[in-house]
Amino acid sequence: MxxxxxxxxxxxxxxxxxxxxxxxxxxxxxxDFEIAVALDLFDLSTSGRDPSYVFRCAELGGEFAGYMCFGxxxxxxxxxxxxxxxxxxxxxxxxxxxxxxDAMMVELCERNGRKVYVETSSRAPYDAARSFYLRAGFRLxxxxxxxxAPGDSKVVFERDVSPNR
Amino acid sequence: MxxxxxxxxxxxxxxxxxxxxxxxxxxxxxxDFEIAVALDLFDLSTSGRDPSYVFRCAELGGEFAGYMCFGxxxxxxxxxxxxxxxxxxxxxxxxxxxxxxDAMMVELCERNGRKVYVETSSRAPYDAARSFYLRAGFRLxxxxxxxxAPGDSKVVFERDVSPNR
Numbered sequence: 120m121x122x123x124x125x126x127x128x129x130x131x132x133x134x135x136x137x138x139x140x141x142x143x144x145x146x147x148x149x150x151d152f153e154i155a156v157a158l159d160l161f162d163l164s165t166s167g168r169d170p171s172y173v174f175r176c177a178e179l180g181g182e183f184a185g186y187m188c189f190g191x192x193x194x195x196x197x198x199x200x201x202x203x204x205x206x207x208x209x210x211x212x213x214x215x216x217x218x219x220x221d222a223m224m225v226e227l228c229e230r231n232g233r234k235v236y237v238e239t240s241s242r243a244p245y246d247a248a249r250s251f252y253l254r255a256g257f258r259l260x261x262x263x264x265x266x267x268a269p270g271d272s273k274v275v276f277e278r279d280v281s282p283n284r
Numbered sequence: 285m286x287x288x289x290x291x292x293x294x295x296x297x298x299x300x301x302x303x304x305x306x307x308x309x310x311x312x313x314x315x316d317f318e319i320a321v322a323l324d325l326f327d328l329s330t331s332g333r334d335p336s337y338v339f340r341c342a343e344l345g346g347e348f349a350g351y352m353c354f355g356x357x358x359x360x361x362x363x364x365x366x367x368x369x370x371x372x373x374x375x376x377x378x379x380x381x382x383x384x385x386d387a388m389m390v391e392l393c394e395r396n397g398r399k400v401y402v403e404t405s406s407r408a409p410y411d412a413a414r415s416f417y418l419r420a421g422f423r424l425x426x427x428x429x430x431x432x433a434p435g436d437s438k439v440v441f442e443r444d445v446s447p448n449r
Contacts, residue, residue: 153359194318196433233430261426263442265398268361277428 126215128222131165131174131186138183139176142207148244149205157203160188172202175222177215184210187219189227189235197233197280204237204248220255224280232280236260241272252276291380293387296330296339296351303348304341307372313409314370322368325353337367340387342380349375352384354392354400362398362445369402369413385420389445397445401425406437417441 131139139161143154163169171193177185185206192198201223206215227235237252239245241262253259257276266273296304304326308319328334336358342350350371357363366388371380392400402417404410406427418424422441431438 156359192431194321195431198428198431233434234428236428260428261440263363263399263401263425266357266360266363269398275426 125180126184126213126218127178128175128218129178131161131176133165135176135183135186136161136165138207139186139205142183142185142205145208146205146244148248157188160202164188173226175219175226177206177219179210179213179215182210183207184213185215185219187223189223191230191232192236197231199227199232199235199280201235201237216251217255224256224278227280235278235280237276239274239276240267241274242270245274249274249276290345291349291378291383292343293340293383294343296326296341298330300341300348300351301326301330303372304351304370307348307350307370310373311370311409313413322353325367329353338391340384340391342371342384344375344378344380347375348372349378350380350384352388354388356395356397357401362396364392364397364400364445366400366402381416382420389421389443392445400443400445402441404439404441405432406439407435410439414439414441 136158140154140158143149143157149157160172161174164172164174171190172188173190174186174188176183185204187204188202189199190202192200204216204219223235237257239248239252257278260275260277263273263275265271301323305319305323308314308322314322325337326339329337329339336355337353338355339351339353341348350369352369353367354364355367357365369381369384388400402422404413404417418441422443425440425442428438428440430436
């Protein structure tokens, strides 16, 4: 897993909202209502009203290049969901997704996290996402057949948070 | 699956709150914070403020004997979670749990539901619940090892909603 030295991971700023929305749209993987949910969470988080959603942005050469949102799953002790991870397609294949996951793993370790899960769809627009998570150290845990809709299954990946990596 | 003819399944009433709480406590399977969540949902639902949680109560000979709470999972089309099902231990072994599940399956069919899931814990107090769901037509889908806490896994059961059952 190589990361570019020019990538930096930092907390979100209000001015990230527009490039974040543009990145989500550019991936072509998300429905409008999903993008609306992502922006609602961004607003909640940046307003400081809900600390349960942690946003981190990736910058490449000073420009917004991608982001992720993760948080501890309610009613668990130390299990986290990686709710969103998106890289602007203009900045693809530069290790930005891996840099985001690496930064999350460090933070989860500091927070005494034990597990992190990510849920994706079986639909074709998520093919690249599913193979990305396997390369990023996650393993396939389960497929919920036809969960989202007929022909649209939920695929769940899991990764242990280990202090040693 | 035999159901007692004296069992009736009906929408909740405000006066169900106390026997519902007593039933949850009497099972010995729930933490206080879980009971608090169950009561919050009951209040939300009976106030009419949140139609996404459907409560149904079981009566045996005119007395509250158990209840369930289910709802469509957000961002899905036709996938439901059975969030809670509890039978007052005083009324155990009379088919009340099965009568509740049967009533839910009929309602899910009417609502064009396709799937219903139930999540339980691997801890010993849930042994009876897990074997109940297998007898009630669910199949084991997946175990999330150590999900809730170390040694406390999440066990997910699945059942198809079929008009023909």
